[in-house]
Amino acid sequence: MMVLSISDLHFQYNDKVVFEDLSLEIYEGEKIGLLGANGSGKTTLFLSICGLLTLDKGNxxxxxxxxxxxxxxxxxGLIFQNPDDQLFCLKVRDDIIFGAENLSLSSEEIEERLKDVLSTTGVEHLLNRFSHELSGGEKCMVAIASVLIMEPKLILYDEPSANLDLxxxxxxxxxxxxxxxxxxxxxxDLELIREVCDRTIVLSQGKIVADGDPITIMGDRALMEENCLEVPVSLRANL
Structure with a gap:
């Protein structure tokens, strides 16, 4: 089943063309790694998908x-790069249930969903903690829980491993x-993409320049270097 369809997307910020006739289809169950140099439009694409930007062209x-x-x-669901931009309540519990409360769910359904996401993300022990006192890794998982409780069909992760310890x-x-x-x-984090994703897309100069198997794409030294990226260490021995 097709989850997302993007056709002929064009977006320009001041004099900079971010997307030029970009098209993309995403299907249910896919785990897609989105690669590109800084400024290639990854975050802008996420904001466009969420309906936060006015597009110049496309649907x-x-x-x-x-x-x-x-x-x-x-x-x-959108997971911000910095969880401090996503967590704004005093206590972890309030941060996690905030979205569900704004879906006008019953208190019983909220509690049931809360129980499920706590189990899924493993943050049960953090429920009564102050959000601002958590470590970076703890904040990351609480931010994910705050999105999962709304039961989204598509989740967008923006640099989820940034600033996390090993x-x-x-x-x-x-x-x-x-x-x-x-x-x-x-x-x-290309090693994360290699481990997690079953499809990889490379953005460059407003267009998709590669779309396919992660190991094939990330193992292509010429392609990676041309787009200001490096071959992951785990794939270099095969070159």
């Missing part, structure tokens, strides 16, 4: 429903590998 459809600027789409990063990777949600992960 974005979520389950055949057109995305309109300014509308709220609970089917889409143990927190491994916990995140294991979580992403076991997740059944359709997801797009924008990241410079």
């Amino acid at each position: 974005i459809f979520l389950f055949n429903k057109k995305i309109e600027k300014g509308m709220f789409y609970p089917e889409i 143990r927190a990063r491994r916990r995140l990777i294991n979580f992403l590998k076991s997740s059944e949600q359709t997801m797009i992960i924008a990241s410079h």
Whole structure:
């Protein structure tokens, strides 16, 4: 089943063309790694998918429903690069249930969903903590829980492993590998992309320049260097 369809997307910020006739289709269950140099448009693409930007041209459809600027789409979950931009309540519990409360769910359904996401993300022990006192890894998983409780069909991860220590990063990777949600992960952490994703897309100069198997794409030294990227260490021995 097609989850997302993007056709002929064009977006320009001041004099900079960010997207030029960009088209993309994403299907249910796919885990997609989105690669590109800084400024290639990864975050802008996420904001466009969420309906937060006015497009110059093109259409974005979520389950055949057109995305309109300014509308709220609970089917889409966005995990910010910095969880401090996502967590704003005093206590962890309040941060996690905030979105569900704004979906006008009953208290019983919220509690049931809360129980499920706490188990899924493994943050039960943090529930009564102050959000600002958490470590970076803990904040990351709480931010994910705050999105999962709304039961989105597509989750967008913007540099999810940024600023995580090795143990927190491994916990995140294991979580992403076991997740059944359709997801797009924008990241410079190429080893994470190699482990988690079954499809990789490379953005450059407003266009998709590669789309396919992660190992094939990331193992292509010429392609990676041409787009200001490096072959992951784990794939260099095969070159």
